[in-house]
Amino acid sequence: MTRSVFIDGAAGTTGLEIAQRLAGRPEFDLVTLSDERRKDDAARAxxxxxxxxxxxxxPDDAAKAAVGMIANDRTRVIDASSAYRTAPGWAYGFPEVTGRDAVASAMRVSNPGCYPTGFIALVAPLVRAGLLPADWPYVCHAVSGYSGGGKALIARFEADTDIAFRAYGLALGHKHVPEMQAHAGLAHEPIFAPAVVPAHRGMLVEVPLHLSMMPSAGSPESLRAALTEFYAGSPVVKVVDDQPDELLLRGSMPPVDSLILRVLGAKDGKQARLVAMLDNLGKGASGAAVQNLNIMAGLDETAGLRL
Structure with missing residues (x-):
């Protein structure tokens, strides 16, 4: 059975990459509008x-307006904006964490943010297992390729090749924080310190831990074992047990839809660094949307993904 799919915002970076992953797949018929018609609200509706x-x-406001245009109870929606990530009635589209059944049965699915994907993947299972306290003041450091900022940031980085590092969100209160707190099951808002580097794609998300100061915290080995068990059935999320001297984001990184997690521990076990590596346009955006679409359509969740 062929299902029709309309990507509203297909000309943007995320939309283009979703279309690439769906290209040539007989399960879906991609509905497209000309440049003129996609700016016509009647045609979009x-x-x-x-x-x-x-x-x-x-963008968030445009996504809300698009949802308001849907006047039937049949069309199922995946929203890649941040408009509905903590909204009642919307399933959070992180099937490894929230459950595949929740995504499969949902009419409305909110695609996770790219940074929150790494943070939640690392923290949520460990809080649930009681190996990390829910009421700890967590900090999240992260760097991403500039494609996550959309056309304006892409143009800025490609025009100004002298930018080596861009820290932002310095006033705190970033829009990802409520999502990170809610879906990781935390009592307090984490401090989120994002940055952008001069690479088109790729992302590293880190959560440093003072394990010796945390009530009832597990050892680095137990944290790693818990994550390994939690994601054992996932074809997308992998936990690796190496202890590298360095982790690199390369400007030549190809598109990839996997998510790699590490627990890096001090020799005395008193400290650890939880690290997630992913493609901000893959599992951080377009790849996640296609994975959710597959699950909602009752298909192999990895179909069309680059793993």
Whole structure:
């Protein structure tokens, strides 16, 4: 059975990469609008209501407006914006953490943010297992390729090749924080310190831990074992047990939809660094949307993914 899919915002970076992953797949019929018609609200509304699945690759307000245009109870939605990531009635589209059944049965799915994907993947299972306290003041350091910032940031980095590092969110209160707190099961907002580096894609998310100061915290070995067990059935999320001297993000990184997790521990076990590496356009955006689409359509969740 072929299902129709309309990507609203198909001309953006995330939309283009979703279309690439769906290209040539007989399970889906991709609905496209010309440049002129995709700016016509009537044409968009028609496409939104005719499609079996809609994937929204729009800014938050535009995503909300698009959802408001859907006037039927049949069209199923995956939203890649941050508009609905903690909203009632929306399934959080991280099937490894929230459960595949929740995604499979949902009419409305909110795709996770790229940074929160790494943070939640590392922290949520360990808090649930009681190996990390839910009421600890966590800190998240992260760097990403500039493609995560959309067309304006891409243009800025490609025009100014002298930018070596861009720290942002310095006033705190980043829009990812509520999502990170809610889906990791934390009592307090984590301090989130994001940055951008001069690479098109790729992301490293780190959570440093003072294990010796944390009530009832597990050892680095137990944290790693718990993550390994939690993701044992996942074809997308992998926990590796190496202890490298360095981790690199390369400017030549190819598109990839996997998520790699590490627990790096001090020799005395008193400290650890939880590290997630992913493609901000893969499991951090487009790859996650396609994975959720596959699950909602009852297909192999890895179909069309680059693993």
């Amino acid at each position: 028609e496409a939104l209501n005719d499609a079996d699945f809609v994937i929204l690759c729009l």
